[in-house]
Amino acid sequence: MDTLTQAALGAAVGGAVLGRRLGRKAVVVGALLGTLPDLDVFIDYGDAVANYTQHRGFTHSLFVLTGLGTLLALIATRFAPARDIGFRHWGAFFVLCLVTHPLLDALTTYGTQLWWPMEGSPSAWPVVFIIDPVYTLPLLAGLGVGLVTGNGQRGPAWGLALSSAYLLFAMGAKTLVEYRLEPVLAKQGLQGTPHLVQPTPFNTLLWRVTIIEEAQHHEALMSVFDGNRVPVFETFERGAELEPTALALDRGERLDWFAGPFLRYEVRELEGKATLVATDLRLGFPGFHPFSFTLADREGNEWRPAVPTELLNSDARADLSALGLLASRIFSPEPPLCTSDFVADRWVVDIPASC
Structure with a gap:
């Protein structure tokens, strides 16, 4: 998905997980984490085909991002101690803000190497276009509410719920089209x-x-x-x-x-x-x-x-x-x-x- 959507998703996830404890900070840090996997666009793999096929590669791996999120949780637990935020909550915050990025990307056509370094073609289950305002706007609205009111959890959580409901609708729409297509292909x-x-x-x-x-x-x-x-x-x-x-x-x-x-x-x-x-x-x-x-x-x-x-x-x-x-x-x-x-x-x- 586009960078704005990924930042909004990361911010919404961050707010939903730790917004009650961290307020606006959870939203801002979540937005940064949500865009982190796409920094691979600045890597030159040597030629146009390599750049094209290795984008959404190791930086989108669930293994790599889960490991990175766990490491960040350990660091936060050690150097940013908070009485009501333990390793479990920090881990949920960092890991979810990171892994939701490639999981959303996998719902587009391009393909995402979720299981890198394991062999196999990129994962792609296209149910949304790479830019879809109907998915992005609820996330942005929820973030706006959270930033204005200072309640970093409620608005982002509602935005995340609405955008997730839209994804379920998209999956249902695709299933309906495939159901109608099957007998046509057979004929x-x-x-x-x-x-x-x-x-x-x-x-x-x-x-x-x-x-x-x-x-x-x-x-x-x-x-x-x-x-x-x-x-x-x-x-x-x-x-x-x-x-x-x-x-x-x-x-x-x-x-x-x-x-x-x-x-x-x-x-x-x-x-x-x-x-x-x-x-x-x-x-x-x-x-x-x-x-x-x-x-x-x-x-x-x-x-x-x-x-x-x-x-x-x-x-x-x-x-x-x-x-x-x-x-x-x-x-x-x-x-x-x-x-x-x-x-x-x-x-x-x-x-x-x-x-």
């Missing part, structure tokens, strides 16, 4: 294929469905208000013929570990060279995928690994007005909102007549 013979259901920007009412089927991927939008209406699927190329070449490269293999099959491959002419580029299809929206990386340059008939760089998306065919179209799609499936309207023609394979 089209797509059950068992890799697929991703995630919220569209800034809301949990309209959901984006991405299905990977070998050389192609299918996109659809499903609203919680669609009822039994069959979703409109659009089909796009994903350059799967280039996938073996990418996977033979160290950085291509790393991207595959991070994003799984949700990658698109293409050859672009960059600085007079044919360059292999991989794009993460999970993040953003069709036509607005922000993360594309160079992997190799073609020299004659061979591909030579290149130092990965991040590219700006050059295929977008729409502007922020698309957000308004998404908002209108939440409440009405007619007229249909077609993602192919935003995607470069060269990727489009099949679109329904309604588009």
Whole structure:
């Protein structure tokens, strides 16, 4: 999630745990702890792919943060003695302010390495967009009450309760969409294929469905208000013929570990060279995928690994007005909102007549 939300979450947790004893101090320290895991953005891991895939790594590990929280609790118990705050309360304060950050991150699409240094792909159970005002505003309101009144517990606790209730609603909305999607996939013979259901920007009412089927991927939008209406699927190329070449490269293999099959491959002419580029299809929206990386340059008939760089998306065919179209799609499936309207023609394979 964004930095403001993580700071607000840490402050709310801190206030809920020790606000009665520490007052405003619990809120301020909680906010600082809530942003601490994201300091890894200042670490340069060597190249664009490494920075992309190692963000939310060791600094988001539940093992590392629990250990750090325990250490801070020991220090506070020793050097900031308080008659009614023992090690148990300090431990709950520091550990919860820290670990709630990666736990919230894991509820977004990007992926969080909760179990580092254990092997395995990042954890991601996307139920909220990376920025969601409906989640953040109750936290901020509760903090405002706590800072103004000096009661560091009541306001933050109420804000935390409301934001947590919103997460439960988001989980229910996703479950409903997946329940409606399952028979559609079965009817089209797509059950068992890799697929991703995630919220569209800034809301949990309209959901984006991405299905990977070998050389192609299918996109659809499903609203919680669609009822039994069959979703409109659009089909796009994903350059799967280039996938073996990418996977033979160290950085291509790393991207595959991070994003799984949700990658698109293409050859672009960059600085007079044919360059292999991989794009993460999970993040953003069709036509607005922000993360594309160079992997190799073609020299004659061979591909030579290149130092990965991040590219700006050059295929977008729409502007922020698309957000308004998404908002209108939440409440009405007619007229249909077609993602192919935003995607470069060269990727489009099949679109329904309604588009």
